[in-house]
Amino acid sequence: MDGRTSERRTGDLRLAAGIVALEFAAAVSTFVASTLLPIVAAELGARDRLGLLIAGGTLGLFVAMPLAGTVLRRLGAGRTLALGTAFYAGGLVVAATAQQAWAFALGQFASGVASGLLAVFGISAAIRRLDERLRLKVVAASSAMWILPAMVGPAATLALEHAAGWRWTLVAPVPVVLAGRFLVVRAVRGETSPDDGQRLRPAGLLVPAGAAAVVLADGVWPVAVAGALAAVAGAVALLPAGTAWLRRGAPSALAAMVLFGAGYVGADSLITVLLTDDYGVGLARAAIVLGAAPLMWGLTSLVVARVGPERQVPAAGLALTAAAAAVLAAGPREFAVALIAWAAGGAGVGLAYPGLYLRATTAAATPGRALPAAELATAVITGEAVGGLLGRAGGGALASSSTSAAYGAFAVLLAAAALAATRSRAPGPAPRPGPGPGPGPTLTPGAAP
Numbered sequence: 001m002d003g004r005t006s007e008r009r010t011g012d013l014r015l016a017a018g019i020v021a022l023e024f025a026a027a028v029s030t031f032v033a034s035t036l037l038p039i040v041a042a043e044l045g046a047r048d049r050l051g052l053l054i055a056g057g058t059l060g061l062f063v064a065m066p067l068a069g070t071v072l073r074r075l076g077a078g079r080t081l082a083l084g085t086a087f088y089a090g091g092l093v094v095a096a097t098a099q100q101a102w103a104f105a106l107g108q109f110a111s112g113v114a115s116g117l118l119a120v121f122g123i124s125a126a127i128r129r130l131d132e133r134l135r136l137k138v139v140a141a142s143s144a145m146w147i148l149p150a151m152v153g154p155a156a157t158l159a160l161e162h163a164a165g166w167r168w169t170l171v172a173p174v175p176v177v178l179a180g181r182f183l184v185v186r187a188v189r190g191e192t193s194p195d196d197g198q199r200l201r202p203a204g205l206l207v208p209a210g211a212a213a214v215v216l217a218d219g220v221w222p223v224a225v226a227g228a229l230a231a232v233a234g235a236v237a238l239l240p241a242g243t244a245w246l247r248r249g250a251p252s253a254l255a256a257m258v259l260f261g262a263g264y265v266g267a268d269s270l271i272t273v274l275l276t277d278d279y280g281v282g283l284a285r286a287a288i289v290l291g292a293a294p295l296m297w298g299l300t301s302l303v304v305a306r307v308g309p310e311r312q313v314p315a316a317g318l319a320l321t322a323a324a325a326a327v328l329a330a331g332p333r334e335f336a337v338a339l340i341a342w343a344a345g346g347a348g349v350g351l352a353y354p355g356l357y358l359r360a361t362t363a364a365a366t367p368g369r370a371l372p373a374a375e376l377a378t379a380v381i382t383g384e385a386v387g388g389l390l391g392r393a394g395g396g397a398l399a400s401s402s403t404s405a406a407y408g409a410f411a412v413l414l415a416a417a418a419l420a421a422t423r424s425r426a427p428g429p430a431p432r433p434g435p436g437p438g439p440g441p442t443l444t445p446g447a448a449p
Helices: 003-043 050-096 101-129 132-144 147-164 166-170 174-187 202-216 221-238 250-269 271-277 283-307 314-330 335-362 373-399 403-421
Strands: none
Touching (some): 003 050, 003 132, 003 147, 003 166, 003 174, 003 250, 003 271, 003 283, 050 101, 050 166, 050 373, 147 166, 147 283, 202 221, 202 373, 221 373, 250 271, 250 283, 250 314, 250 335, 250 373, 271 283, 271 335, 271 403, 283 335, 314 335
């Protein structure tokens, strides 16, 4: 092995380590934010503005994503890292010191902008540089990164909050995020951002603009509906042709990912509010339910990776998760019922998601045209993130009036995802199997909250 090959291998290992570190940070940040939501909402007097509290980071991500390619080409990886780090740290400081809901949302928005600046570059670098064997190991390791935080994250968050307050707890994941981003940029140091067709697409700004309208509608439902329609129109413009019409194969898989993101991410982000408000349980017990779904997702995904995701039926798993959301919406208000239902919902996602992800990323090209890495990265990130943004924004708006109504909507969205998934298998020979991701963004450096 010559020096150049050795240096390249070292860079690939740094990139892989950075991706896994960011996945761990994303997991920790997710559990911290969800566990603290009832406390933050109460202290900021924002129980009726839940959408504003939970959607700010994803709004920032979507504002940055259409601009990321242009920023990277003009500034390069190093300067983009510096800009992203400043936005990320500054945004968290603003959120952690906020005295009002709008200031908290503004801080989360700035951190989301930082995440979006690096997301597309990071995932496309991984697709270009990591060989299949290493990439599959990274995916498996990324899945495992959600298991430990799911087991101890909510309890540790509550313990730290009790000792230091929610404001210090909110910034606890920062060192891991910064370390992961540093490793990713070190790995691609000196590499120019490829000109692979990604350009500013103004239509993409319809997504955050529409979601912002939903969040800020403040009960004015015509405004909320208009915002939702604008966000859907932006998503249709961003995703590959045929996604909105459920064309068989990858387009239907991407549509299922959008609907899954809206149903599952929305439900997961509000689970502690549902349990403390509607079920009357304490935050400690609500945190146990919060960890149940991602824990079961991570464990089930590891089993599916061994069995082979091409043998799974994504529709069946998503139908199980839809049933779990329906039980949370209308079932008995008992802690044990909620725990079993949400754990089953996570297992359903673990059964469905690896195969769905494989179908979306393997056959994402139109016949006769292979999608560039950055375009493939954008489609995958966009599919899940659009759904997650709409789920957080719309679910938060509904939950401000009725959490049961919000979970009824989540159940409908997950059922629609199951129907879309029935069309996700492309005709012809099955793609080569590989493990799908765990309960978080896959190969998406910089996308951690």
